[in-house]
Every structure is written in C-alpha cells, then in structure tokens.
Amino acid sequence: MAVDILLNPKSQARFEFRTLEIEEPSSPPEGLYFNSTSFADTSITFSAKVFFEQTDDSEWQYRSNRFEALDVRPKVEDLEEYGMGQATACDLKLLIDPRNMTFAPL
Secondary structure, three states, rough: HHHHHHOOOOOOOOEEEEEOOOOOOOOOOOOEEEEEEEEOOOEEEEEEEEEEEOOOOOOOEEEEEEEEEEEEEEOOOHHHHHHHHHHHHHOOOOOEHHOOOOOOOO
C-alpha cells in the first residue's frame, strides 16, 4: 500500500469515510495519511496528502481520489508525534491514523 500511495499516480488504494467533519465544506477535503512500513530489512516512515471527493453513495459519503507524497524517512520511534508534526507543517487538520484503520479486500 505504501508504494502505491507514494509512487503510483493512479493509486488503487483509497480511503472511504461515512462522514468527515471539516471546517470548510465548500472546498474538497484534504487530509494526511502517515504510517511506517518494512520490507527487506529496511523500515521507513512516510506521509502523504490525501484528497477527498464527496460521493453519491449513501453509506460512504467521502472517498479519496488522489495522493501526494510528502515525506519519506527512516522509521521514526514515535509515529503519532511524526504525524502531528507533518500535519502542522502542511497545515492539514484531518489526520488518518493507521491505528484506527480497517483494511477491506478489493
């Protein structure tokens, strides 16, 4: 998922939410996804800006439609602190915390 979000311009990954509490409902919502991952004895922490659109779906009203890679670095010790720092630096109020995610098969 990390490679898809960071490098694929037409990512297959997506986030869906039933509702989003956003300050400026007239503009498309934007958020920050951050996480750590490991592959072949290498671990990284990364962040990506997530762009959402409102859908016609009565259950899942918001769906991500694009990602923009923001940061990649060696794995950090405190993921929550990293996410908050990235959100502050990018002036994003909506954080997608990986500890609260559920993965659904495609």
